[in-house]
Amino acid sequence: MKTLQEIIDESRKIVFFGGAGVSTESGIPDFRSEDGLYRQKYTVSSETMLSHDWFFSHTEEFFKFYRDKMLPLWAQPNAAHRKLAELEQKGKLLAVVTQNIDGLHQKAGSKRVYELHGTVHKNTCLKCGKRYSAEDIAAAEGVPHCACGGLIKPDVVLYGESLDGDTIEGAVRAIAAADTLIVAGTSLTVYPAAGFVSYFRGKSLVLINRDPTPLDSQCDLVLHGKVGEILSGINV
Numbered sequence: 001m002k003t004l005q006e007i008i009d010e011s012r013k014i015v016f017f018g019g020a021g022v023s024t025e026s027g028i029p030d031f032r033s034e035d036g037l038y039r040q041k042y043t044v045s046s047e048t049m050l051s052h053d054w055f056f057s058h059t060e061e062f063f064k065f066y067r068d069k070m071l072p073l074w075a076q077p078n079a080a081h082r083k084l085a086e087l088e089q090k091g092k093l094l095a096v097v098t099q100n101i102d103g104l105h106q107k108a109g110s111k112r113v114y115e116l117h118g119t120v121h122k123n124t125c126l127k128c129g130k131r132y133s134a135e136d137i138a139a140a141e142g143v144p145h146c147a148c149g150g151l152i153k154p155d156v157v158l159y160g161e162s163l164d165g166d167t168i169e170g171a172v173r174a175i176a177a178a179d180t181l182i183v184a185g186t187s188l189t190v191y192p193a194a195g196f197v198s199y200f201r202g203k204s205l206v207l208i209n210r211d212p213t214p215l216d217s218q219c220d221l222v223l224h225g226k227v228g229e230i231l232s233g234i235n236v
């Protein structure tokens with residue numbers, strides 16, 4: 001922790017790269033831990049149910065699973081989200097790059113957030129382009145349709161879909177400009193997201209993760225623990 005505090009004290013351009021492990025302390029299960037979403041028994045794998053093809057071929061089942069597991073609108077930011085917003089407000093953090101779609105970083109006050117896998121808070125009619133909120137989707141019965149009759153699709157990156165170009169560019173620029181990159185709460189197993197870390201050219205590469213990751217050996221500092229707890233001990 002002392003080393004982490006020293007690194008943060010001397011950093012002016014921190015970028016935070018996070019995954020589902022950043023939101024578990026808000027009560028949202030991650031994907032690949034023991035109690036993760038992908039460990040729960042379903043007739044069809046979660047990766048299948050969260051795929052582009054399944055969305056169009058089994059739309060009713062998609063929305064049942066999606067409402068059930070991907071719309072934790074009750075969740076509140078935890079200490080990790082709050083500390084990152086504070087670091088940005090104090091001019092020490094350039095951006096948050098997240099694989100999460102829960103919007104908790106913005107809810108905590110973070111301004112520059114690159115959501116590599118989109119967000120549940122943006123939903124678009126495929127026919128007329130009208131925008132709907134996550135609350136609209138949660139409240140709708142069955143398959144949500146627009147007033148124009150079109151199908152409404154959540155703006156989240158489903159398996160088989162590509163990431164948004166502008167988001168990629170912004171995230172890569174931020175990581176390439178950072179003096180410190182903090183990677184946290186991610187198993188670094190899903191590409192292209194996991195590959196973004198390779199754009200880092202700065203001084204300190206820090207990993208905060210409960211379980212080991214493929215990146216551990218390349219880091220200047222590795223902390224195995226809860227990211228919310230660890231960051232709450234940092235003075236900005």
Ligand code: APR
Nearest residue numbers: 019020021024030031032099185186187209210211226227
């Ligand atoms: N503090 C620190 N690390 C944690 C915490 C915590 N409180 N809780 C969980 N972790 C760690 C776990 O040890 C695990 O290594 O976070 C990691 C979560 O890994 P995954 O469940 O694989 O989540 P993530 O890496 O975000 O998955 C990437 O997979 O299905 C896709 O689109 C989905 O964005 C997701 C992507």
